[in-house]
Amino acid sequence: MSEETTAAAQATAPEQKFSIQRVYLKDLSFETPQGPAAFQKQWQPKVNQDLSTKSAKIEEGLFEVALRLTITVSDGDETIYLVEVEQAGLFAIQGFEDQQMAQIINTTCPNMLFPYARETIDNVLVKGSFPALMIPPINFDALFASAMQQAAAKAKEAESEGEDSTTH
Numbered sequence: 001m002s003e004e005t006t007a008a009a010q011a012t013a014p015e016q017k018f019s020i021q022r023v024y025l026k027d028l029s030f031e032t033p034q035g036p037a038a039f040q041k042q043w044q045p046k047v048n049q050d051l052s053t054k055s056a057k058i059e060e061g062l063f064e065v066a067l068r069l070t071i072t073v074s075d076g077d078e079t080i081y082l083v084e085v086e087q088a089g090l091f092a093i094q095g096f097e098d099q100q101m102a103q104i105i106n107t108t109c110p111n112m113l114f115p116y117a118r119e120t121i122d123n124v125l126v127k128g129s130f131p132a133l134m135i136p137p138i139n140f141d142a143l144f145a146s147a148m149q150q151a152a153a154k155a156k157e158a159e160s161e162g163e164d165s166t167t168h
Helices: 002-012 035-039 098-127 140-164
Strands: 017-031 046-059 062-075 078-094
Touching: 017 062, 017 098, 046 098, 062 098, 078 098, 098 140
Parallel strands: none
Antiparallel strands: 017 078, 046 062, 062 078
């Protein structure tokens, strides 16, 4: 009987599909506010990296996921250069539950886009006469888990504040 139950569950469960339809550069910006002075000084550079992702449902089963990396290299208050890349992809994703879908969109897709963004940044820097940065890998799974924990903590905090203000 358990074999029949398993077979019935598999028959009613939608088929899970995941594939990359396209990877593309959505936006690119490179600035060297110092101009030629950037090459005439000895710098003690400080690298700041900002990262964000966003997603949009294009149509049923098709999602655009965009990874934005902003790298600012400065020396004290002076910016040496700033490079910003938005690497995007179209992903066909079907048959997953909401929790699995959130995990795929926020971890799997950015993991696939990151090497393209990193390569674009290095290429732009080299063309701007700066050394490549060799940005280290990012653990999107850990970032997603941390964001989920923070959201759960905020929800619990809001819930407990609501209980405190209730009068009997």
